[in-house]
Amino acid sequence: MTDPATGAFPSVSPSAPSHVLAEVPPTARLRTARRLVIKIGSALLVDDRTGKTHRTWLDALTDEVALLRRRGQDVILVSSGAIAVGRRVLGLTGSGRALRLEEKQAAAAAGQIRLAHAWQEALAHHDITVAQVLLTLDDSENRRRYLNARKTLDQLLSLGVVPVVNENDTVTTQEIRFGDNDRLAARVAAMVSADALVLLSDIDGLYTADPRVDPSARRLDEVRELTPEIEAMAGAAGSSMGTGGMVTKLIAARVAMDAGCAMVIAPGKGLGPLGALEAGGPCTWFVPAQEPRAARKRWIAGALKPEGTLRLDAGAVRALMDGKSLLPAGVTRVDGVFQKGAPVRITDPGGRVLGVGLCNYPSDEARRLAGHRTGDIEATVGYRGPDELVHRDDLALTGSGEPPG
Numbered sequence: 001m002t003d004p005a006t007g008a009f010p011s012v013s014p015s016a017p018s019h020v021l022a023e024v025p026p027t028a029r030l031r032t033a034r035r036l037v038i039k040i041g042s043a044l045l046v047d048d049r050t051g052k053t054h055r056t057w058l059d060a061l062t063d064e065v066a067l068l069r070r071r072g073q074d075v076i077l078v079s080s081g082a083i084a085v086g087r088r089v090l091g092l093t094g095s096g097r098a099l100r101l102e103e104k105q106a107a108a109a110a111g112q113i114r115l116a117h118a119w120q121e122a123l124a125h126h127d128i129t130v131a132q133v134l135l136t137l138d139d140s141e142n143r144r145r146y147l148n149a150r151k152t153l154d155q156l157l158s159l160g161v162v163p164v165v166n167e168n169d170t171v172t173t174q175e176i177r178f179g180d181n182d183r184l185a186a187r188v189a190a191m192v193s194a195d196a197l198v199l200l201s202d203i204d205g206l207y208t209a210d211p212r213v214d215p216s217a218r219r220l221d222e223v224r225e226l227t228p229e230i231e232a233m234a235g236a237a238g239s240s241m242g243t244g245g246m247v248t249k250l251i252a253a254r255v256a257m258d259a260g261c262a263m264v265i266a267p268g269k270g271l272g273p274l275g276a277l278e279a280g281g282p283c284t285w286f287v288p289a290q291e292p293r294a295a296r297k298r299w300i301a302g303a304l305k306p307e308g309t310l311r312l313d314a315g316a317v318r319a320l321m322d323g324k325s326l327l328p329a330g331v332t333r334v335d336g337v338f339q340k341g342a343p344v345r346i347t348d349p350g351g352r353v354l355g356v357g358l359c360n361y362p363s364d365e366a367r368r369l370a371g372h373r374t375g376d377i378e379a380t381v382g383y384r385g386p387d388e389l390v391h392r393d394d395l396a397l398t399g400s401g402e403p404p405g
């Protein structure tokens with residue numbers, strides 16, 4: 001799929017208009033995604049016998065990541081492998097025995113530093129800076145932390161960095177643990193409004209039944225709806241190193257599709273799996289009906305209960321109708337007690353509801369900022385926060401307004 005002259009994949013404009021990947025032919029879906037999350041399972045990255053990363057494989061994958069970056073695509077890597085590397089380092093081996101949670105956490109602590117180093121070294125050959133981001137289930141469920149993680153990832157991407165994400169295994173307990181990176185990757189994809197999530201796996205897609213058990217199982221090319229029949233096709237986890245299996249991949253598919261993100265399960269074992277995917281190699285695409293921006297706005301408008309109200313002046317209403325963000329200067333009144341990142345009602349000067357948005361400041365700070373210019377933010381709240389009270393990406397306008405009350 002690379003251009004023979006430049007060795008590059010065909011170019012894509014990073015400012016391409018928003019699109020629904022459903023309408024794009026499967027072989028073009030990776031190429032047209034502006035923001036991609038790629039999940040790499042332990043079995044692909046780590047040699048089961050030695051506990052070392054597969055250098056040749058890693059180098060080939062980072063060549064492909066560099067090509068994606070060169071054509072203007074944002075890339076986030078979700079890399080498993082910390083426990084697989086660390087258990088060997090700590091001598092917690094013994095014929096694939098299951099580790100206790102504390103042993104896993106110790107192994108993750110010892111392995112993560114080596115794993116991050118391997119990514120850093122491999123991507124440094126392409127002058128790509130990596131940044132380590134360790135998340136827990138809480139970080140994707142607690143709205144304040146979710147918003148923080150989202151902003152950090154956004155910032156890293158805008159600086160041209162490739163974030164390497166893993167679960168923060170050392171601080172998790174059984175209850176706040178993802179335990180598998182398929183779901184973590186889907187949450188990350190939803191968090192950053194990615195248009196595509198690639199799960200590189202030891203299998204080349206979803207089959208009608210577990211192909212290791214049922215030789216007559218058939219691979220599906222595309223899934224547009226996660227029906228009970230589709231869900232019934234998944235079995236339990238496959239390799240001794242990983243933890244996911246097809247069940248967690250289907251849970252990931254639901255999270256991704258709900259967020260308007262297309263997901264693909266593709267074989268990762270060979271060298272250059274992304275090029276193979278673009279060349280039309282075997283895989284299963286899970287295709288959402290809508291694009292990420294629309295999905296996010298629907299979530300904000302429909303799923304969240306507003307915890308406060310921002311009343312705007314007429315100029316701010318016009319700005320919002322023109323698709324702009326809400327700046328503190330246009331707010332005349334703040335009602336309610338809420339934390340940073342909370343959903344708030346947005347009303348016009350007469351109190352008619354225009355929509356819902358996520359507020360970048362807690363209610364006490366928002367109250368102090370109301371009516372102030374952006375340049376006054378630092379002096380008013382004591383730190384340099386975002387310029388917008390509500391960013392336009394976090395704003396769902398529901399129309400002309402409902403009566404007050």
Ligand SMILES: Nc1ncnc2c1ncn2[C@@H]1O[C@H](COP(=O)(O)OP(=O)(O)O)[C@@H](O)[C@H]1O
Nearest residue numbers: 041201202207209210233235238239242244245
């Ligand atoms: N319907 C199915 N289609 C494909 N694979 C399935 C299915 N049901 C169970 N599996 C098993 O799930 C495994 C993939 O899960 P896992 O090994 O956790 O992946 P990875 O570690 O690559 O993320 C496959 O090797 C396969 O044995």
Ligand SMILES: N[C@@H](CCC(=O)OP(=O)(O)O)C(=O)O
Nearest residue numbers: 042081082083180181242243
């Ligand atoms: N956080 C764990 C990864 C757990 C996991 O999901 O592994 P896998 O099924 O190989 O993707 C680690 O780094 O070892």
